[in-house]
Amino acid sequence: MPQPAEPPGVNDLAVVAATVNGSGSQTANNAIIRAIFRMGIPVNGKNLFPSNIQGEPTWFTIRVSARGYSARPTRVPILIAFNPRTADSDLAELPPGGLCLYPGDGPWRPARADVVAVPLPVKELAAASNVEPRMRDYVANMVYVGALAALIGIELGELRAALAHHFQGKARPVEQNMAVVQAAHDWFAAQGVASPFRLRRMDANAGMILIDGNTAGALGAIFGGVSFLAWYPITPATSLADALASYLPRLRRGPDGSPTYAIVQAEDEIAALGMAVGAGWAGARAMTSTSGPGISLMTEFAGLAYFAEIPCVIWDVQRVGPSTGLPTRTAQGDLISTYFLGHGDTRHVVLLPGSVGECFDFGVSAFDLAERLQTPVFVLSDLDLGMNLWRSAPLAYPAAPMDRGKVLSAEELERLGRFVRFADPEGDGIGARTLPGNPHPLAATLSRGTGHNERNVYSERPEDWKANMDRLGRKHETARRLVPQPIIELEEGARVGIIGFGSSYDAIREARDILRAQGLPTSFMRVRALPLGEPARDFVSRHRICVVVELNQDGQLRDLLRLHCPEHAARLLSVAHSDGLPLTADLVAGAVARLL
Amino acid sequence: MTTTRAPLNALGLSRADYKGAASTLCAGCGHDSVASQIVAAAFELALPPHRVIRMSGIGCSSKSAAYFLGRSHGFNSLHGRMPAVTTGAHVANPTLIPIAVSGDGDTGSIGLGGFKHLLRRNVPMVYIIENNGVYGLTKGQFSATADRGASLKYAGVNQLPPIDLCAEALIVGCGFVARSFAGDARQVRELIKAAFCFHGTAVIDVISPCVTFNNHDESTKSYSYGKAHEEPLHDLTFIPHYEELAVAIEPGEVRDVRLHDGPVIRLRKIGADYDPTDRMAALTLLERARAANEFVTGLLFVDEHRPTLAETLGLGATPLAELPAELLRPSPEALAAVNREFM
Ligand SMILES: Cc1ncc(C[n+]2csc(CCOP(=O)(O)OP(=O)(O)O)c2C)c(N)n1
Ligand code: SF4
Numbered sequence: 014m015p016q017p018a019e020p021p022g023v024n025d026l027a028v029v030a031a032t033v034n035g036s037g038s039q040t041a042n043n044a045i046i047r048a049i050f051r052m053g054i055p056v057n058g059k060n061l062f063p064s065n066i067q068g069e070p071t072w073f074t075i076r077v078s079a080r081g082y083s084a085r086p087t088r089v090p091i092l093i094a095f096n097p098r099t100a101d102s103d104l105a106e107l108p109p110g111g112l113c114l115y116p117g118d119g120p121w122r123p124a125r126a127d128v129v130a131v132p133l134p135v136k137e138l139a140a141a142s143n144v145e146p147r148m149r150d151y152v153a154n155m156v157y158v159g160a161l162a163a164l165i166g167i168e169l170g171e172l173r174a175a176l177a178h179h180f181q182g183k184a185r186p187v188e189q190n191m192a193v194v195q196a197a198h199d200w201f202a203a204q205g206v207a208s209p210f211r212l213r214r215m216d217a218n219a220g221m222i223l224i225d226g227n228t229a230g231a232l233g234a235i236f237g238g239v240s241f242l243a244w245y246p247i248t249p250a251t252s253l254a255d256a257l258a259s260y261l262p263r264l265r266r267g268p269d270g271s272p273t274y275a276i277v278q279a280e281d282e283i284a285a286l287g288m289a290v291g292a293g294w295a296g297a298r299a300m301t302s303t304s305g306p307g308i309s310l311m312t313e314f315a316g317l318a319y320f321a322e323i324p325c326v327i328w329d330v331q332r333v334g335p336s337t338g339l340p341t342r343t344a345q346g347d348l349i350s351t352y353f354l355g356h357g358d359t360r361h362v363v364l365l366p367g368s369v370g371e372c373f374d375f376g377v378s379a380f381d382l383a384e385r386l387q388t389p390v391f392v393l394s395d396l397d398l399g400m401n402l403w404r405s406a407p408l409a410y411p412a413a414p415m416d417r418g419k420v421l422s423a424e425e426l427e428r429l430g431r432f433v434r435f436a437d438p439e440g441d442g443i444g445a446r447t448l449p450g451n452p453h454p455l456a457a458t459l460s461r462g463t464g465h466n467e468r469n470v471y472s473e474r475p476e477d478w479k480a481n482m483d484r485l486g487r488k489h490e491t492a493r494r495l496v497p498q499p500i501i502e503l504e505e506g507a508r509v510g511i512i513g514f515g516s517s518y519d520a521i522r523e524a525r526d527i528l529r530a531q532g533l534p535t536s537f538m539r540v541r542a543l544p545l546g547e548p549a550r551d552f553v554s555r556h557r558i559c560v561v562v563e564l565n566q567d568g569q570l571r572d573l574l575r576l577h578c579p580e581h582a583a584r585l586l587s588v589a590h591s592d593g594l595p596l597t598a599d600l601v602a603g604a605v606a607r608l609l
Numbered sequence: 610m611t612t613t614r615a616p617l618n619a620l621g622l623s624r625a626d627y628k629g630a631a632s633t634l635c636a637g638c639g640h641d642s643v644a645s646q647i648v649a650a651a652f653e654l655a656l657p658p659h660r661v662i663r664m665s666g667i668g669c670s671s672k673s674a675a676y677f678l679g680r681s682h683g684f685n686s687l688h689g690r691m692p693a694v695t696t697g698a699h700v701a702n703p704t705l706i707p708i709a710v711s712g713d714g715d716t717g718s719i720g721l722g723g724f725k726h727l728l729r730r731n732v733p734m735v736y737i738i739e740n741n742g743v744y745g746l747t748k749g750q751f752s753a754t755a756d757r758g759a760s761l762k763y764a765g766v767n768q769l770p771p772i773d774l775c776a777e778a779l780i781v782g783c784g785f786v787a788r789s790f791a792g793d794a795r796q797v798r799e800l801i802k803a804a805f806c807f808h809g810t811a812v813i814d815v816i817s818p819c820v821t822f823n824n825h826d827e828s829t830k831s832y833s834y835g836k837a838h839e840e841p842l843h844d845l846t847f848i849p850h851y852e853e854l855a856v857a858i859e860p861g862e863v864r865d866v867r868l869h870d871g872p873v874i875r876l877r878k879i880g881a882d883y884d885p886t887d888r889m890a891a892l893t894l895l896e897r898a899r900a901a902n903e904f905v906t907g908l909l910f911v912d913e914h915r916p917t918l919a920e921t922l923g924l925g926a927t928p929l930a931e932l933p934a935e936l937l938r939p940s941p942e943a944l945a946a947v948n949r950e951f952m
C-alpha cells in the first residue's frame with residue numbers, strides 16, 4: 014500500500030554496500046534490512062554477486078521506500094566502499110551530494126570533492142568485539158552497520174533483534190557483533206556528519222514478512238504436499254532445495270516420526286527429472302528444481318511426461334544464458350524454451366510467480382494442477398525473486414483442499430467394469446489414471462512414450478496418433494482455464510497497456526507512477542501463467558498499444574502474445590532488456606515513453 | 610473327452626496370468642526367451658502381479674517389457690533412463706517390486722552413468738541386461754559390450770575394448786551380480802527367481818543373441834558360441850522356502866546362500882570351488898575369463914548387507930505415494946509459526 018509521502022530523504026533512500034565476496038558481508042546486509050523492516054519501514058535488498066566463492070566484488074543494494082517501491086533503484090546516494098578494488102568506480106557512480114563510508118585504515122582514499130566521505134577506523138572498532146583475531150575480518154563489516162545506523166538512524170535495538178534472528182538466538186555471536194555495531198555507532202555519532210537521508214519509524218510492516226522467493230517456493234511445495242524432491246545443484250535454484258531440506262524435517266513427519274517426504278540428490282538433471290517422473294507416476298507429489306542449463310537437460314523427460322501424462326513439478330529459477338552465461342545474475346529468458354520444452358508438438362503449463370507470496374501460492378497449486386492435468390507443471394521464478402529478500406504479506410494457508418486429480422481405485426474399477434486409460438468422457442482431455450499397486454486385474458497399464466491408442470496400447474495407426482494429439486490439445490484448452498489468470502489493472506483513460514510477468518512487476522509498477530506523473534496513464538496486465546487465455550486477448554484488444562516489458566533479449570512474452578492473438582500482433586510492442594541486472598523503473602518508463 | 614487344466618500357483622493364478630502382449634521381436638531373438646523365463650519365474654514365485662512393476666528404456670530389449678507380466682503396471686521410458694524412473698518409483702512406493710529389462714546400449718552406453726548411480730543407491734529390483742553386443746533396434750551398430758575384433762555386417766570391425774557390465778556393477782558395490790545365457794533357460798529362470806528375492810539391486814547380464822544382426826558363429830554373443838563355450842560356475846537352484854532339515858546336503862559339493870527373507874540359492878559345485886561372497890574373487894574371475902576368452906555364467910557375487918535406498922532414506926511403513934492429505938499438508942498453526950519467523 015502506498016503510504017503518505019514523507020519529506021524528501023526521509024524513508025526514501027538507497028544504500029549500496031560494495032564488499033568482497035565471502036567476507037561475511039551478507040550477515041551485515043541482512044541485519045540492516047531486517048532492522049529497518051522491524052522499524053515498520055518498507056525495505057528490500059538486492060544482492061549482486063559474482064560467480065565466485067571468495068574474493069570477487071559483490072554489491073548489495075538496500076532500498077528504503079515509504080511508498081513500497083522495491084525495484085532496483087537507479088540513484089543510490091549512500092556508498093559503503095569496503096572493497097578497495099572497485100572503490101574508484103563505485104565512487105564514480107555516487108551522485109553529487111552523496112555519502113561515502115570507507116575504511117580509513119585501508120589502502121583506498123576517495124578523490125571527489127562533491128561527496129561527503131567519512132573514513133572509518135575499522136580495525137580499532139572491530140577490536141571492540143573481543144573476538145579472537147582470526148574472526149576480526151568477519152565482524153569488520155559490523156563497523157559499517159554501526160556507522161550507517163548512526164548516519165541514517167537505524168535503531169540499535171532492532172539491529173540487535175535482527176542479529177538474534179540471524180544467529181537464531183545464539184547469544185555469543187549476537188553480543189560480539191553488537192559490540193562492534195555499538196562502538197561504530199557511538200564513534201560515528203560523535204563525528205557530527207549531517208545526513209539528508211533519515212529513517213523514521215512507520216507502521217507499514219505490521220503483520221508483514223521478509224522472505225526470499227526460493228524459501229517461499231519451498232514452503233509452498235511443503236504445504237502443497239511435496240513428497241519427493243530430486244535435484245542437482247545449480248545457482249540460483251540451490252537455495253530452493255536447501256530450504257526444502259531445512260524445513261521438511263521440521264514440518265513433515267508422520268505419526269511414527271518417519272519423514273513424509275524423500276530428497277534425492279541426483280547424478281544430473283536428466284536423472285533428477287527422471288526420478289520425479291518415476292515418483293509422480295507411482296503416485297507421489299514429485300518435484301525438481303533447477304535453472305536454465307538443467308532445463309535443457311530435462312528436455313527429453315519433459316516431453317515424455319507430457320506425452321505419457323505423468324504429473325510432476327519443475328521449478329526453473331532463471332539465470333542469464335545461453336550456456337553458463339552469467340550464472341549469478343537474473344533474467345527471464347526461459348519462457349519460450351520451457352513452454353515448448355520437448356520435441357515434436359509439446360506445450361506445457363508454466364506458472365509465473367510475480368512475488369514471493371506467489372512463489373508460495375504457486376508452489377502449492379503447481380501440484381494440484383499437475384495432478385489434475387496429469388502433466389508436468391513448470392514454475393518460472395528467477396534469481397532476483399528467488400535469492401533476494403522481499404517484503405510480503407504473510408504466506409497464506411491454502412484455501413482449497415488438495416486436488417489429486419482423476420485416480421481410479423480398485424473399487425471404482427470394479428464398479429466401472431472397464432478401464433480405458435485415455436478415454437475422455439468429460440471432454441476435458443483428461444483420462445483417469447490408476448496407480449501402480451492397484452490390485453484390480455484391470456488396473457495395470459504400461460506407460461510409454463511411444464504412440465498409443467486410447468487404451469494405452471502401442472499403435473502406429475495415423476488415426477490413433479491424431480486422436481491422441483487432439484485430446485492433448487483439448488487438455489491444453491482445459492489448462493488455459495485452470496491456470497492462474499492475469500492480474501489486470503485498468504486505468505481510466507489509458508490507451509496504452511503495459512504487460513509484464515514475474516519479478517519485473519515492481520519496476521513496472523514504479524514506472525507507471527512515473528509515466529502517470531508525466532501525463533501518460535497506462536493500464537497493466539501481469540501474466541501469471543501459460544497457456545495464455547481470453548483475458549489476455551481481451552486486454553490487448555482494449556488498448557491502442559500494448560508494451561510488453563520483460564527481462565530478456567528478444568521479447569519472448571511479446572512473441573507468445575503475438576502467437577496467441579495474431580489479429581492484434583501489430584499493437585504488441587516490446588521493451589525487452591537483459592544485462593544481468595533487475596529492471597529499473599527509470600529504464601522501463603524511459604523505454605515505454607520513447608516507443609509512444 | 611479329457612480336459613487338462615493349467616496348473617495354478619499359490620495365488621491361484623495360471624502362467625497365462627503372467628504373460629504379456631504378443632512379441633513383435635524377430636523370431637528367435639534371445640530377448641523373447643528371457644521374457645518367457647521372467648513369466649516362468651514370476652509364476653513359480655507366485656508374485657502378486659499388481660505388486661510388480663516392469664520397467665524399461667528404449668531398444669528391442671526394452672520393448673519386451675510389453676511382452677511379459679501384462680497384469681503388472683509398467684513404464685517403457687527413455688533410452689538409458691530407466692534407472693532414474695525406477696529410482697523415483699521405488700522411493701514413492703518401496704512396496705513395489707521392479708523388474709527391468711535393458712539392453713547393452715541402453716545400459717552400457719547412453720545409460721551407463723544412471724546404471725552405476727542406481728547400483729550405488731541400491732534400489733531393490735531385478736535389473737536384466739539383455740546383452741547382444743549390438744544395437745538391435747537401430748539396426749546393427751556396435752554396442753560398448755562388443756568384443757575387440759568383433760565384426761558386424763554393416764559396422765565392420767570393432768577396434769575398442771568392451772565394457773564388462775558385471776565388472777562395473779561389482780566395482781560400484783552391487784550386491785547381486787550374475788551372468789547368464791539366453792540359451793540356458795533353466796539358469797536364467799533360477800537366477801531371476803533368486804534376484805526377485807534379493808534385498809537390493811540384482812543385476813543379471815544375460816547374453817541374448819540378436820539373430821538378425823549379430824548371430825554369426827564368430828560372435829561371442831551368438832547362440833552357437835554360447836552353447837559351445839558356456840562354462841557355468843555351478844549348478845544353481847533357487848529354493849523359495851528352505852527348511853534345513855528337510856534337505857540333505859552332500860558336504861563340500863553344495864554351497865547354500867541364504868537370502869534375508871529365508872529363501873536359499875543352492876550352488877552345486879561343477880568345477881573348481883567358487884566363493885560368490887568374495888568380491889575380489891568375482892573381479893578376478895571376470896578378468897581371467899576375459900583374458901582366456903572364456904564365457905563364465907552363474908552367480909558371480911552375492912552380498913546382502915547394504916541397506917536399500919528406501920532404508921537409507923529412513924522412510925516409514927506407508928509409502929509416500931499412499932500418504933493421506935492430512936499427512937502431506939502441515940497445519941495452519943505450523944504455517945503461522947513459520948510466518949512469525951520471517952517477521
Ligand atoms: C535419446 C535417444 N537416442 C537414440 C535413440 C535411438 N535408439 C533406439 S534403441 C537404440 C539402441 C538400442 O540398443 P540396445 O540397448 O543394445 O538394445 P537392443 O535393441 O540391442 O536390444 C538407440 C540408439 C533413442 N531412442 N533415444
Ligand atoms: S533386431 Fe535383434 S535384438 Fe532386435 S528383435 Fe531382432 S533379433 Fe532381437
Ligand SMILES: [Mg+2]
Binds near residue numbers: 740
Ligand atoms: Mg543390444
